[in-house]
Amino acid sequence: MIGSVIFAILFLIAFGFAFKKYSRIRRNILLGRDVTIEGPKSERWKNVLLIAFGQKKMFKRLLPAIMHLFIYVAFLATQIELIEIIVDGFTGFHRFFSGLLGGVYTFVINAIEILSLLALVGTIIFLVRRNILSIPRFNKPEMKGWPKLDANIILIGELFLIVGIFTMNGADVLLQEMAPDKYPDSGLLLISSVLGPAMFGGLSFETLAALERVGWWMHILGVFGFLVYLPYSKHLHILLAFPNTYYSRLEEKGKMDNMPEIMNEVKSMLGMVDAEENDFGDELPEFGADDVTSLSWKNLLDAYSCTECGRCTAVCPANITGKKLSPRKVMMDVRDRAEEVGRALDSGNVDFIAEDKRGEGVKLTKENFDDGKSLFDYTTPEEIHACTTCNACVEACPVLINPLDIILQMRRHEILTQSAGPSDWMPMFTSLENNGAVWQISDSREAWTKD
Amino acid sequence: MSDIKVPTMAEMAAQGQKPDVLFWVGCAGSFDSRAQKVSKAFVKILNALNISFAILGDEEACTGDPARRAGNEFVFQMLAMQNIQTLNGYEVTKIVATCPHCFNVLKNEYPELGGSYEVVHHTQFIKELMDSGQLTMKSGESFKGKRITYHDSCYLGRANNIYEAPRSVLAELDADIVEMQRHKSNGLCCGAGGAQMWKEDEPGNKRINTERTEEAMKTGAEIIAVNCPFCLTMMSDGVKAEEKQDDVMVYDLSELIVQQNQL
Structure with missing residues (x-):
């Protein structure tokens, strides 16, 4: 009960603060001069689907594209579990969807677990690429200081979320056996049913219940943290990639805007x-x-x-x-x-x-x-x-x-x-103005046809 | 050499004639001695096939591309509006350009200023001639067993998404076509675009044309094929800087066809 109240307060603070911050970013973007975006909407939606959702352009570099895809799909899929976590937070109703969805629920949670594991791999590889391998584009002068720290904070935040999810599910698997009335059956979880007993086997009911809550709070606090941190960070692309691809110009790249x-x-x-x-x-x-x-x-x-x-x-x-x-x-x-x-x-x-x-x-x-x-x-x-x-x-x-x-x-x-x-x-401008040619040349433009 | 026939629009108009296509020569094609050879090579192809064409000659002015990319919109628009007046005066409908910068400006940027034409790059034009059966490759020994690598210019490639027409023209030559590591949409610039051609490099540790020429030579190609007079200069300079001008040649696509067909 107290948990629900604390949760509700944190929820409101996080969303209230985020709303203010995101409104400010919107205001900053609209500091720009007004411009009409031309071209058919169908083409724009195609860009959103292929390039933002489909990440088409990421695949110019295969390894980072795959690692990024793991993290991205895990992020999208985890939103389903996030709904459940929020319901739990407000009402204390544990695994709200499991009763409603049955076998589908087991499938979804398993999908999230597998994706989270892949995201864990991706995150670790990204941390290694950023900090251990000397990949030139991560070590340019403009990346010194805050930008590098910012990137690492995001990646460590992701680790935090993933550890939270597995702690929660791992403890939960054991609790389901001990107290099926309080912990609804999630079905067989491929990763947590192995990881849970391996990490937490033999612990008391009370310790497990506490661990489950620790994992739960880690996850939800991680999410709130992200929400509040994003407006300060370079990581806004997870939201803005969608409008940005929608509003991108459709004309040939070679065409410069007229004045x-x-x-x-x-x-x-x-x-x-x-x-x-x-x-x-x-x-x-x-x-x-x-x-x-x-x-x-x-x-x-x-x-x-x-x-x-x-x-x-x-x-x-x-x-x-x-x-x-x-x-x-x-x-x-x-x-x-x-x-x-x-x-x-x-x-x-x-x-x-x-x-x-x-x-x-x-x-x-x-x-x-x-x-x-x-x-x-x-x-x-x-x-x-x-x-x-x-x-x-x-x-x-x-x-x-x-x-x-x-x-x-x-x-x-x-x-x-x-x-x-x-x-x-x-001299080029002068020549263009005076002779209509990029070079100061007195020859006729037709001379080449005659020699 | 001087047996090429290059009528001007004015001459044709005086005889009450109008050509099927206007050949836009551009500043490089008109004044740069190396690029003039490309103009001549392209004309040889046109002449050999009896294609009805003309140039503007002294009535042509720079399209304004370097002025616009440098930021000088006034000079760009002045040149553009003069050219559009001339083109519309002759009721030009189709233009072929041997320079991708001219091509890009004529095709994409003149319509907003009142000049709308069907504009093609000469590599596309040659491809059309091949597709229609007008231009056929003689079976010669010119390129047998030779390695050719093709350099995508930025203004034909990324700027206008034309990657295949030049490649399919090259494929008609009896040569080994090899790709550089960075090609098509990932191609590397020669360093001339954006009006860089007319200024010294900003401080750095290498010239862009050196970087690109090294990549081209890594393919082991004896010929670097280009589609742009400025790439032609940049790549030729790059080859010379490596002192490889006797082993590696830089040619425009049209020159390769002239060699193959001994025009």
Whole structure:
């Protein structure tokens, strides 16, 4: 009874806290500029099914794909048992589903046990890969410190959950024989019927009952822990992979987004329309993106969906050849900046209001926000200059994140708004403007046909 | 050598004619001495099959690809709108490009600016000619027993998902086709895209073309086949840097066909 009350309180605290945290992440994502997502819904759902649910892109690397699949399927299947655990928590009604489902119940619990064992193998292999084997993509500069710890916390959390489940079921198998009236028959559990007696055989009824509760609490506290920890972690992909694949662009990867806002200006420069209709007004607007508020919300959803696996960076030609650019770091930078802006907005501190917009009673909003920083304080020009726009990072991402889109928007900001950029490019631009060719060449374009 | 016939759109229009297809030559194909050979090779194929085509010649401008990828949308749109005016003026319906960057921009990015055409890359065009029976491979000894590896350009491959057309053209040659470890959607860039061609590398420990050329040479191939004038430059430079220019040749696909058929 007291157990139920404690459970209910913890349940409410965990969900209440999580709700607040997830709302904040939603708000941060919506700091991004609005953008209409085009293309048929059927194609989008296909991406969700194949790429998020089906993990199609994971299978570009077979071993991690299989290990990840174990953990993922175990995670999905355990949700069934989680319902039962929650019912137990609120009502004290033990193994609620066993009476309802009979043989099916035994099958489901066995499936969960086998998957949990496979997930255990996967988790241990992942811990070894992260910490013992020197796999380059887990040891890049951007992974030092918190990102590495974050990954390990998640993996150790998984171990905690799995140990909890087997402790609970192992003790339960023995208890079912001792007190069938209090512990309903789960049927033959392939793993726990061996593991239970091996670990806990010969212990007293009271000890076993306590162990069963320890396992139960480990599992449910682990779940609450995950729920509350996720918003602080890179692990949000378990939720955001689904909307992220749904909202991913369907066009050819080679197509860059157009900038319709300058089309009239260009037309008037070419004398194709009258100049008057094409005024930008008093001040030239900003072009491209230098902050999370000028990126699109989809770019920010990408950033929050990134689990820092580094497959993008592992295939990036610039990164492979020792340049600073790392597509994964671009995504981490965008998320870190979104967090920073979000925290500043939450503070309500009027010092964050742009100087020319301050005034009596003016409140801090994302529109008047200016902390004197930008995305360029995170991702340097040197990094974005190294990109060959080869789309390898876009192709590699298992959840359809597009780092290239962000890099290109930052390049646009640099060239169009800051009038900066690599000086090597200036002769190319000049030649294009003057001669319509990328090289300063005085020859006729037809000369090659005649020699 | 100069027995190729390359009419311009202006010349044809003056005679009241309109070609079936416009050959988009691009800056590299027009001005780069190595890429000019590819333009000529492709024209030889077109001429041999009596295909009705023309170029824009002096009326062609850069598609704007490097400007757009560098971030200079103004210059891109200026060039694009001029080109679209020219193309629409001639009522062009079909374009074939030997450069995948031009191909990508013409196909995917001009429609939003008012220029919609059927656009194919020359490797697709050659594949069509083979499929329709117009182009047949002569049985020659040119490539017998030779190893060829094919380098996917980013803008034909990942950017537009064209992996099979060039490979099926290569398959018609009597050669051993070997794949590099990273190929098709996993192919590695040559290092030129995204306007890198026009700037020095950022600080690093290796050049991208060296990385890619080493991979190509690991296959033991005597020929590296490419589909892009910039890959052609990058891979040729890579081979030269390894001092292997006498053992490993870099050719565009169209050049291999010209060699096989002795055009």
